[in-house]
Amino acid sequence: MAFTRSKLVLIAALFMAGSVQAAEVIDVHRDASCGCCKDWIKYLEANGFEVRDHVEQNMSAVKTELGVAPRLGSCHTGVIDGKFVEGHVPVAQIRELQQRDDLVGVAAPGMPAGSPGMDYGQPADAYQVIGLTKDGKDVVLADYPAK
Numbered sequence: 001m002a003f004t005r006s007k008l009v010l011i012a013a014l015f016m017a018g019s020v021q022a023a024e025v026i027d028v029h030r031d032a033s034c035g036c037c038k039d040w041i042k043y044l045e046a047n048g049f050e051v052r053d054h055v056e057q058n059m060s061a062v063k064t065e066l067g068v069a070p071r072l073g074s075c076h077t078g079v080i081d082g083k084f085v086e087g088h089v090p091v092a093q094i095r096e097l098q099q100r101d102d103l104v105g106v107a108a109p110g111m112p113a114g115s116p117g118m119d120y121g122q123p124a125d126a127y128q129v130i131g132l133t134k135d136g137k138d139v140v141l142a143d144y145p146a147k
């Protein structure tokens with residue numbers, strides 16, 4: 001009896017550990033008509049995220065509420081672990097954001113061609129991925145060259 005119960009607990013623990021890994025949730029706020037926003041969502045899903053999609057009437061109000069500095073603005077705004085992910089940010093910098101306590105958000109300002117969800121086979125723009133610190137400073141997390 002005791003053996004059976006501990007076995008069940010072990011199985012439950014393994015199952016929960018597996019499902020936590022498989023379903024890392026990110027909220028994404030976007031305009032209804034935004035095509036590249038949907039392509040970024042597909043990119044996240046292909047990388048193992050569970051996306052909660054929120055169609056918004058007023059994205060600029062959403063960005064203000066989430067603390068996205070206007071200079072960092074793009075189309076959609078994601079939220080993970082209570083921090084913002086603005087625009088077409090690659091997964092590597094979403095991971096870095098999650099690991100850094102000094103950052104409140106990360107952004108790929110504008111809509112750079114060649115960034116995830118903006119890659120339609122055209123020449124890629126050079127772009128930077130910027131972290132926003134708790135005290136309001138921009139730090140460059142990545143520098144992608146033009147291609």
Ligand SMILES: [Cu+2]
Nearest residue numbers: 036037075111
């Ligand atoms: Cu976009």
